[in-house]
Amino acid sequence: MNEKYFAIIPAVFVIFFLTAGIMFLKGKWSKIIPGYGISAKNQDAIFFERIFCRFVGIYVLIIDIFFALIFAGLVFDTAILSAISGGIGAAVAIFGYIGILNNTRAKRALFLAKNLEKNPRCLTVEEIEKWKNELGYNKRIKRKIKQ
Numbered sequence: 001m002n003e004k005y006f007a008i009i010p011a012v013f014v015i016f017f018l019t020a021g022i023m024f025l026k027g028k029w030s031k032i033i034p035g036y037g038i039s040a041k042n043q044d045a046i047f048f049e050r051i052f053c054r055f056v057g058i059y060v061l062i063i064d065i066f067f068a069l070i071f072a073g074l075v076f077d078t079a080i081l082s083a084i085s086g087g088i089g090a091a092v093a094i095f096g097y098i099g100i101l102n103n104t105r106a107k108r109a110l111f112l113a114k115n116l117e118k119n120p121r122c123l124t125v126e127e128i129e130k131w132k133n134e135l136g137y138n139k140r141i142k143r144k145i146k147q
Helices: 003-025 043-075 079-102 104-118 125-135 139-146
Strands: none
Touching: 003 043, 043 079, 043 104, 043 125, 079 104, 104 125
């Protein structure tokens, strides 16, 4: 049997992670993020949800690069490229996950999105605007929320 058939497995991961990363960057698919699991309906909660989704999307796209390198190593019969990409990819996955967990902006956005979804009146308008400015409120996100 040809070893290149094993390249199908990382190819499937490349396609899935690329799709997931793009959807997270757009602020979609928040339901599949472990620890979040709800889809916000409050406009302020949607804003903070999208900030958190962007953090996750960037992380997923970085991991996708290593799956693409593993795929290239299997297709071109360079086992060293696959092995190094797999090892570095695993380390990046672990340290990236720890990085997201320790990122104060991501944790704050997730916390605010969950709390605003449970109780929309838990923060005043001034506090919400303060957090939006602090967490990176920009016109692009504001435009997407209005649509």
